[in-house]
Amino acid sequence: MVLDKLGEALSNALRKITGKGFVDKAIVDEFIRDLQRALLQADVDVKLVFNLSNKIRDRVLNEKPTAGITAKEHMIKTVYDELVNFLGRETGSVELKKQKILLVGLFGSGKTTTSAKLARFFLRKGLKPALVGCDTFRPAAQEQVIQLGSQIGVPSYASGSDAAKTASEAIKKFSDRDVIIFDSAGRNALDADLANELKNLKDTIMPDEVFLVIPAEIGQVAGKQSEEFAKLVGITGVIVTKMDGTAKGGAALSSCSIVKAPIKFIGIGEKVDDFEQYDPKRFVSRLIGYGDLQSLIEKAEEIKSPELTKSAENMMSGKYSLQDFYEQIESIKKMGPLKQVMQMIPGLKMPEGILEVQEKQMAKWKIAMDSMTDKEKQDPSVIDASRITRIALGSGLKDEDIKELIKHYDRTKKMMKMVGGKNLKRGGFAQLAKQFGMKM
Ligand SMILES: Nc1nc2c(ncn2[C@@H]2O[C@H](COP(=O)(O)OP(=O)(O)OP(=O)(O)O)[C@@H](O)[C@H]2O)c(=O)[nH]1
Numbered sequence: 001m002v003l004d005k006l007g008e009a010l011s012n013a014l015r016k017i018t019g020k021g022f023v024d025k026a027i028v029d030e031f032i033r034d035l036q037r038a039l040l041q042a043d044v045d046v047k048l049v050f051n052l053s054n055k056i057r058d059r060v061l062n063e064k065p066t067a068g069i070t071a072k073e074h075m076i077k078t079v080y081d082e083l084v085n086f087l088g089r090e091t092g093s094v095e096l097k098k099q100k101i102l103l104v105g106l107f108g109s110g111k112t113t114t115s116a117k118l119a120r121f122f123l124r125k126g127l128k129p130a131l132v133g134c135d136t137f138r139p140a141a142q143e144q145v146i147q148l149g150s151q152i153g154v155p156s157y158a159s160g161s162d163a164a165k166t167a168s169e170a171i172k173k174f175s176d177r178d179v180i181i182f183d184s185a186g187r188n189a190l191d192a193d194l195a196n197e198l199k200n201l202k203d204t205i206m207p208d209e210v211f212l213v214i215p216a217e218i219g220q221v222a223g224k225q226s227e228e229f230a231k232l233v234g235i236t237g238v239i240v241t242k243m244d245g246t247a248k249g250g251a252a253l254s255s256c257s258i259v260k261a262p263i264k265f266i267g268i269g270e271k272v273d274d275f276e277q278y279d280p281k282r283f284v285s286r287l288i289g290y291g292d293l294q295s296l297i298e299k300a301e302e303i304k305s306p307e308l309t310k311s312a313e314n315m316m317s318g319k320y321s322l323q324d325f326y327e328q329i330e331s332i333k334k335m336g337p338l339k340q341v342m343q344m345i346p347g348l349k350m351p352e353g354i355l356e357v358q359e360k361q362m363a364k365w366k367i368a369m370d371s372m373t374d375k376e377k378q379d380p381s382v383i384d385a386s387r388i389t390r391i392a393l394g395s396g397l398k399d400e401d402i403k404e405l406i407k408h409y410d411r412t413k414k415m416m417k418m419v420g421g422k423n424l425k426r427g428g429f430a431q432l433a434k435q436f437g438m439k440m
């Protein structure tokens, strides 16, 4: 696990708080000392550590918790929020569109490996990527690109000793591809030679994105290096590689967030799939796992309702009606975006987009369900085309609306079955479920 030492130290520190019945100054001070120690051990800059810890201390001691939230919850929430801010603020979003991406960085930072990881990322999202080897400096760099391309089934182009010429030939060749990813050469430092080469390459490619690739182990220097590259070629994002191999990653993540460009991805291993989009919220949730889950559970307890408990039990037993589906979405919406909730649960991977339901849709579904018979609500599989039309007419909706409701229900039911067997009965979700009063 990435930054596991930091995560362990943080969750131990938080666990101390959750174990206490109240929060007072002594407890806050002890926590702040623990926090500082943990961050310093992750090689985070001393000044940054003090800024962060002072801010947290200040907020916890002086801010009044909002109504309905205990001082303890307020403290955990504050720690969480400030850590998220500290480790990146923005989610590393990338647009899924036709674009050109140039990767830059020093020797051995992981550019070439990352070009393949990125290609793979876009491939998975349904786009057609291509790889271009513009590192004409290091021997065999171009062969590496071609080999990686064939390994992941992505077309590649790398030929000749002129980087800019290679790039412009590739742009013509790959005019029908969606995302063209350009690997560039590195140096030991950002010297005049590399500066010229990169500027030239940038002018030729006119990329939509320029990603700086930095290895996590460089620690605090990450911020300075991103600034230098930003000044030279303008970077639109940072990719921090080798997060798996160092305890210093906290430094790279926090120092990068100071410069304007957000961290987009992190590399977490040598293989092409050891790569993820960087989302500070999710990252911090996983980092402090326990503490977050704990406060989540506390929230869950607050909204514990007999209806939800019953629908959850039905879900477990396979008797999952449309009514259960609706109530579940409604109750869970009170806990915040379901996706975020699910992401906090270790070991549970949710398919994208599932259960993300808009308020407007919910309103329509409620109306539609009013026009259904009890039998239809218990077992929506009986709803055929003629029934769909009847329900649509009865509720003043379109056939499509009814179909969509059923589609959502079916997908959720299927998903519940899928994750139900293996994952629901153990780990964080089981804990959460127990809090809902479900029988596991
Ligand atoms: N553990 C780990 N290793 C990585 C990661 N990313 C890259 N590497 C390794 O780092 C080494 C250098 O990677 P390259 O992709 O060749 O780096 P580069 O920036 O293209 O290097 P030059 O072309 O020499 O400038 C390789 O051994 C990679 O396998 C990562 O996220 N985790």
Ligand SMILES: [Mg+2]
Binding pocket: 111, 112, 113, 135, 141, 183, 184
């Ligand atoms: Mg390379």
